[in-house]
Amino acid sequence: MVKLKSLAEAAAMVPNGSALAIGGNALNRAPMAFVRELCRQQKRGLRLIKTAAAHELDLLCAAKAVSVVDAGFVSYETYFGLAGHYRRGVESGEVIANEHACYTVICALRAASMNVPFMPVAGLKTGDLLTHNDYFMVVEDPFGGQEPVTLVKALAPDVAVIHVHGCDEEGNAIIEGPKFEDVLLSRAAKKIILTTEKIIPAQLLKPKAHQIAIPGFLVDSIVVAPKGAKPTSCYKLYDVDEPALKTFLALENAELAAYLKKGEGWGYG
């Protein structure tokens, strides 16, 4: 089976309404080339899963691709300000924001990776998140302990998209530097799509088997996307592209549509 696909072919594997987990964290190593292609293909009704989201989610909200977000934190950092498209989407009622603690996203993904319907979470004991959301529940300890137990419902992504530094043609993938939640995503999602800076010949990867973050047998599709995380950062290869982000944040909605339609992306695919 040939796993290598074009960006367009791989993005076509994400049906409207999919639960989609996106790799990286905040402005680091988000699979942006893939996200831009999702926008061009005019996806609708996506359910996004991430601990801390930023530009990828904001762009998808700008393209009206998102209906539900399960995340602990959604914002650019500091002087870039809030994620305006996401925010307006939620405030207008087009997007449902399921606020998690970042940890409850992790626990919900752990549940999915183990194929159990929920996961107990220590620590989430107080506050309105417990009472306003149906994915948290406080129950008696079934083993007779005195303390009540908080449960979080499993989050099982249909697809996870992860940008990696390199992989072979089977998808044995190397992530350099911080892995964030990407290893967990690759175990929790039903389908894994990698976008990669480059293809590394399998015989060169074999001596590094212990450094493989995502084994190829879990991977469904691979897209070669050099600079595919831009304008977010990719460890040791490129930093956050601040001018590109500023340009995006200044775009009006109409300009955004035109720019995505032209398929020019940010010049990185």
Added chain:
Amino acid sequence: MARISDIMTCAIANMLMDGERVFHGVASHLPMVATQLAKTGHAPRLTHLNIAGAVDFCMTPKAVYSSASDSLFQSASSTFDLGEVFDLSMRGGLDVAFLSGVQFDAQGRVNASVIGDYHKPKVRLPGGAGSAVLIPTAKKCILWRTKHDKRTFVDKLDFVTTGGNVYKIVTPLCIFENKGGQLFLDSIHPTSSLEEVQENTGFKLLYDEIKWTPLPTMEELALLRKIDPKDLRSLEFINI
């Protein structure tokens, strides 16, 4: 002359003790610099944890845009992922967590979620990130906010994202201390006054005595300039 960002950074650094395990998340440049300052100075055995998983990294002169940034990684002594940091806090092993919010009440509870109704918000805020599990479990939570006005310190929160082990709240005007679930005025920055703090706080101030936040020493300021030459600690003051 010390600026507000310097006063806040040094005050936070001085709250950290040698040997403590300290964590901060994204969008946390000021606490990141404060933690580095403490570790470089009085707390060399402090353990610095972060979202990138880079344990005990050293800030380099290279710009670190994101406080979850890749560049933190290059000087780390080991790796410890975010999920593991949370697990550590759950089992009582995290000493200090830095968190923030948009509204705080007199009980030191935090709203980082919404203004208005949760399901149909007037303003959707970024969300509490790790707050809802860290504030109840980390031994000391230090909150910081670069705004101090009546919309920030309110009589009633629009939404209670969380509450719990809040230790201190550091603002551009003062420092609050949580004593038994009630915020007390701990110290006022010498750049502000009791009147200014009260005018900008939506609940009545409680205090035992009036104390003043120490100004950074010349030594601290020199160290700050060395650790943080790009002035990341002041980033949040842009656009205010």
